[in-house]
Amino acid sequence: MKKSVFLGTLSAAALLAGVAGAGTLEDVKARGVLNCGSNVGLTGFGAPDANGEYQGFDVALCKAVAAAVLGDASKVKFVPLTGETRFTALASSEVDLLVRNSTWTFSRDVDLKFDVVATNYYDGQGFMVKKDLGVSSAKELDGATVCIQTGTTTELNLADFFKANNMTYTPVNVADDSEGQRQYLAGACDTYTTDASGLAASRATMPDADNHIILPEIISKEPLGPMVRHGDNVWGDVVRWTFFALIAAEEYGVNKANIEEVATTTTNPEIKRLLGTEGDLGAMLGLDKDWAKRAIAVSGNYGEIFEANIGSATPIKLARGLNALWTQGGLQYAPPFR
Amino acid sequence: MTFVSDAPKENFRLGMLIYDTRYRSLTIQVVVLVLFLLFLSWLVNNTIANLEAKDRTFDFGFLLNRAGYDINQRLVDYTNDSSHLRAGFIGLLNTLLAALVGCTIATVLGVFIGVLRLSKNWLVSRLMTVYVEVFRNVPVLLWILLAATILSETAPQPKDFRSTPEMEAAGEAPKASMLFGIIAVTNRGTVIPEPKFCLGREREACHTESLQPGSPEGGLGVIDLGIFKVSLNLLALLAVFGGSIFVNRRLVRQANATQEATGERPVIWWKSLAILTVPSMILLWVLGLHWVVPELKGFNFVGGINVAHSFTALTLALALYTAAFIAEIVRAGIQAISRGQSEAAAALGLRPGRTMNLVILPQALRVIIPPLISQYLNLTKNTSLAIAVSYMDLRGTLGGVTLNQTGKELECMLLMMGIYLTISLIISALMNMFNRAVRLKER
Numbered sequence: 201m202k203k204s205v206f207l208g209t210l211s212a213a214a215l216l217a218g219v220a221g222a223g224t225l226e227d228v229k230a231r232g233v234l235n236c237g238s239n240v241g242l243t244g245f246g247a248p249d250a251n252g253e254y255q256g257f258d259v260a261l262c263k264a265v266a267a268a269v270l271g272d273a274s275k276v277k278f279v280p281l282t283g284e285t286r287f288t289a290l291a292s293s294e295v296d297l298l299v300r301n302s303t304w305t306f307s308r309d310v311d312l313k314f315d316v317v318a319t320n321y322y323d324g325q326g327f328m329v330k331k332d333l334g335v336s337s338a339k340e341l342d343g344a345t346v347c348i349q350t351g352t353t354t355e356l357n358l359a360d361f362f363k364a365n366n367m368t369y370t371p372v373n374v375a376d377d378s379e380g381q382r383q384y385l386a387g388a389c390d391t392y393t394t395d396a397s398g399l400a401a402s403r404a405t406m407p408d409a410d411n412h413i414i415l416p417e418i419i420s421k422e423p424l425g426p427m428v429r430h431g432d433n434v435w436g437d438v439v440r441w442t443f444f445a446l447i448a449a450e451e452y453g454v455n456k457a458n459i460e461e462v463a464t465t466t467t468n469p470e471i472k473r474l475l476g477t478e479g480d481l482g483a484m485l486g487l488d489k490d491w492a493k494r495a496i497a498v499s500g501n502y503g504e505i506f507e508a509n510i511g512s513a514t515p516i517k518l519a520r521g522l523n524a525l526w527t528q529g530g531l532q533y534a535p536p537f538r
Numbered sequence: 539m540t541f542v543s544d545a546p547k548e549n550f551r552l553g554m555l556i557y558d559t560r561y562r563s564l565t566i567q568v569v570v571l572v573l574f575l576l577f578l579s580w581l582v583n584n585t586i587a588n589l590e591a592k593d594r595t596f597d598f599g600f601l602l603n604r605a606g607y608d609i610n611q612r613l614v615d616y617t618n619d620s621s622h623l624r625a626g627f628i629g630l631l632n633t634l635l636a637a638l639v640g641c642t643i644a645t646v647l648g649v650f651i652g653v654l655r656l657s658k659n660w661l662v663s664r665l666m667t668v669y670v671e672v673f674r675n676v677p678v679l680l681w682i683l684l685a686a687t688i689l690s691e692t693a694p695q696p697k698d699f700r701s702t703p704e705m706e707a708a709g710e711a712p713k714a715s716m717l718f719g720i721i722a723v724t725n726r727g728t729v730i731p732e733p734k735f736c737l738g739r740e741r742e743a744c745h746t747e748s749l750q751p752g753s754p755e756g757g758l759g760v761i762d763l764g765i766f767k768v769s770l771n772l773l774a775l776l777a778v779f780g781g782s783i784f785v786n787r788r789l790v791r792q793a794n795a796t797q798e799a800t801g802e803r804p805v806i807w808w809k810s811l812a813i814l815t816v817p818s819m820i821l822l823w824v825l826g827l828h829w830v831v832p833e834l835k836g837f838n839f840v841g842g843i844n845v846a847h848s849f850t851a852l853t854l855a856l857a858l859y860t861a862a863f864i865a866e867i868v869r870a871g872i873q874a875i876s877r878g879q880s881e882a883a884a885a886l887g888l889r890p891g892r893t894m895n896l897v898i899l900p901q902a903l904r905v906i907i908p909p910l911i912s913q914y915l916n917l918t919k920n921t922s923l924a925i926a927v928s929y930m931d932l933r934g935t936l937g938g939v940t941l942n943q944t945g946k947e948l949e950c951m952l953l954m955m956g957i958y959l960t961i962s963l964i965i966s967a968l969m970n971m972f973n974r975a976v977r978l979k980e981r
Contacts, residue, residue, distance in 0.1 A: 284942055291592065291947075312945040313593055343836040345726055350925070350934070351942035356606045359618040370838065371608045372726075372848075373928050373939070383928070387695040387725050388847075390837045430593070 224296050224428070224435035225486055228269055236262035237286055237295035238278040240376055244401040244510040244518075245301055246278075254278040257509040258299040261320060261426060261443060264495040265297060268442045268487060273498040282376050283351040287312055290427060297439055298427040301395060303353045313430035317440035320425050322522035322531050324418035325354050326396035328403060331411050333390060338417035342367040347380045347389035349373075354394050357420040377402060391415075395422050397510065397518060404515035438485055445492035447534035448474055449501035451525055456500035463493060474537045481537060502532065585948070598953070600944045601626070607939050609930045611846055614766035622940045627765070629935030630957060636853050636931060637918040637961075643857035644917060645910075648864025653894065655869050666865070673862035679923050681859050686851035686927040693725040693847075699834050720831050722839050727846040729832040729839040735771055736826030744826070758825065771825055778821050779814075786813045848929035852921065860917045867909045871902035903976045911969040915962050922958070932957060 228234050238254055239246035246256040254262075259278065267273040279295050290298045291312070301323075302308075304316035327338050327346075335341065338361070348355050350373040362369050372389050374380040381402050384392040392399070396418060403409050426443065428436045449455070452471050454462050463475045472478035476489035485491065499505050506523065510516045524530025555565045589596055601623040608618050613631045616624055655666040673681070694714035699722060701712045716722045722729040734755060736744035758770035789806055797803040832842030875898050883893040924931040925938055932954060941950040 284938065287942070287945060288947055291945075307943075307945070341837075343838055343840070345838060350939055355939065356943065359606055359608050363618065369608070370610050370726075370844075372610065373925075373930060373934065375925055375928075379928075383690065386690045388690045389726075 224432050225438055228296055234266040234276045235295045236276050236278055237281045237289055237298035237300050239300050240280040240282055242377055242398060242401050243405050244516040257505060260499045260505040261299050263498045265439055265442050267498045268491040268495040283349050301424050302427055304423045304425055305353055314427045315430050315436050316425040316427050317436050318425050318443045319423040320443060323395040323397050323422040323424050325357050325420040325422055326399050326418055327391045327393045327415040328399045328412055329391045331413055338415045339365055341391060344390040345370045345372060347372045347374055347383050347392045349380055349394055358393055361419045400516050400518050442495050444534040445495055446502040447532050448537060449496045450503040454501060455504055459497055470537055598949055600946055611930060625940060626936035629930055629932040633921050633931040636921045640853045640856040640917050641914050644860040644864055647861035649868050651865035652868025656872060670862045670865050673859050678859045678920055679926060681855040682852055682923055682927055685855040689847040689851055690725045693723050696724045696834060696838050722832050727844045729842045729844050731829035731831050732843045733827055734830050778817050782814050782817050786810050848927045851927050852924050852929050856917050856920055860913055863913050867906055871906035872898055874905045875901050904978055907973040911966055914965050918961060
């Protein structure tokens with residue numbers, strides 16, 4: 201790991217001399233493939249299915265971007281990244297786009313020089329415990345052993361939370377989600393902490409899911425979103441507006457099933473602009489007219505993607521909550537397509 | 539008068555740099571050196587250019603910022619308010635601890651197995667062959683993971699040690715009990731009793747207080763060196779024990795002298811034993827040593843020293859793995875000693891065990907030490923696999939969490955490489971000194 205990170209940095213430094221000039225959008229178009237940084241395996245968000253195809257909430261966004269830019273949702277190469285390797289991979293142009301449950305923080309934005317172009321999931325950090333531990337609140341965890349993924353914001357929140365509540369704990373720093381689950385299930389730690397959505401996803405894959413509860417306390421704000429490199433605004437705009445197209449589609453009732461019909465029959469000028477039958481929004485982005493239509497057609501609008509991957513009908517059973525549209529009391533809001 | 543004329547002096551021409559064998563090798567070396575330096579400067583220049591292109595700076599100032607994360611194994615004081623530098627230091631100490639313990643176990647095991655592999659007992663020698671072949675032919679990372687998995691999956695959970703009132707009423711014993719009543723082996727770690735001192739304190743009060751976690755060590759206390767604290771109790775113990783060893787050596791020297799002079803070796807083992815143990819024991823009694831036995835409270839055992847399984851698994855697996863290589867080195871070293879040596883020792887009437895200890899091994903050391911150095915270096919560098927079992931070594935703190943939280947890849951990696959290089963060079967230098975001490979003294 202040490203070596204690969206270093207070599208990555210080094211080769212990135214060596215290779216970037218030539219690459220730095222061209223924009224990511226041109227690079228992706230020239231390459232014909234979108235390199236998307238994805239999770240190593242988090243069910244519902246980004247994990248390979250039985251056929252080895254990546255599926256999930258984050259993955260759907262990568263596919264939508266590929267459809268918008270390249271016209272083919274299958275032209276995505278998913279690069280599995282751990283919490284530790286993700287930022288090096290993005291900074292060194294190994295991936296064009298990082299959609300991997302990554303929290304938008306000040307230092308990642310300003311110091312690490314990444315742009316979080318939108319928030320595709322509003323999350324917060326929670327704790328999961330076994331039912332028979334007899335704990336019903338995170339404030340009762342004084343003296344507990346806590347499994348925590350290393351290289352994440354949750355690691356720092358955890359320290360802050362226990363300090364603020366004047367409690368002590370023993371951290372067990374694990375490299376990724378699967379190792380965290382193994383240690384937690386083996387009883388090597390009393391509680392496993394990560395983003396609440398991640399906990400729900402982990403619990404869904406456990407053989408005895410009913411024996412585990414997620415404690416009510418949410419101890420942090422974790423706005424998760426797609427990240428691109430700082431300074432490449434053209435590419436940032438493409439990703440940002442592809443995501444907003446999915447939100448807007450939900451707001452206007454455009455979904456996978458009715459998109460062709462709506463495109464021909466609609467009289468709403470905003471939907472017409474969105475789907476490219478009026479105006480030239482695509483050209484402004486450096487894409488063609490149908491970019492948003494293709495992006496929505498891949499796996500439907502934001503709501504459809506949510507329900508299909510992590511919604512209440514799936515084993516993960518996440519409620520929309522903060523991620524409902526603004527019209528339904530949530531925070532998901534797309535600026536006007538104009 | 540005759541003149542012996544000198545050979546005509548040849549003027550230096552530029553072509554001689556290539557065609558004259560006297561200068562050619564020098565020319566080639568200079569050219570290669572220049573090319574190499576050009577490559578290096580290109581590498582550095584390119585890195586600087588790209589860092590600038592990405593608007594990133596290269597400085598180590600982040601090391602003084604607050605780290606903000608916790609580490610479970612701390613040999614010296616550390617909280618999440620400490621700096622990244624301090625966190626790196628904690629990681630370095632953890633690396634050194636794993637390396638030191640690992641090297642010690644590997645050496646002892648390796649020597650035993652190497653000697654036993656040459657045993658005339660068919661079963662023993664074959665068993666040792668199997669050990670060596672199995673351990674050195676499976677990647678060490680797998681051994682580390684196996685050891686960690688076995689420890690965490692087979693040992694009981696802390697709550698299994700608990701005895702509830704209902705269970706007592708039903709006459710049931712807890713599912714697990716402590717080893718000898720003082721050592722708790724859980725699936726998180728092994729909790730062993732911790733020594734505390736009660737010098738000049740009322741015994742009862744001191745006992746109850748020292749059960750509190752984080753209570754001071756007591757006794758002579760500690761002195762704060764700024765970077766870390768040193769236990770005066772430990773220093774006192776080391777001083778007394780060092781004195782005992784010095785006196786004991788004089789005793790042995792005297793015995794040797796008597797043996798040389800008279801041929802009779804005086805019986806001194808009980809005197810040695812007394813000199814080595816009694817002063818230390820008196821000191822510990824004066825300091826008021828008592829052991830804090832771990833106790834189950836809340837989620838975990840409190841009191842005592844928790845040896846996390848991540849440490850045990852890492853050091854054990856590294857030691858077992860490296861021992862296989864050391865065993866081969868020892869076997870090679872022994873087989874390099876001519877058979878005549880052991881025959882001569884047998885002719886003098888030495889028993890096989892003493893032949894090995896007094897004749898064969900000291901000579902074999904000359905062959906053993908140089909390759910042994912590289913095994914120690916390997917083990918030390920292999921400790922960087924620690925993150926696989928959640929052990930927070932240098933790679934886990936400075937090269938893991940700090941690197942990720944600050945995003946200073948280049949700085950952290952360079953610093954870490956520098957530190958590993960320094961550790962390796964120090965080990966190498968120490969072992970080379972030892973090698974000079976034991977090698978054949980030639981005129």
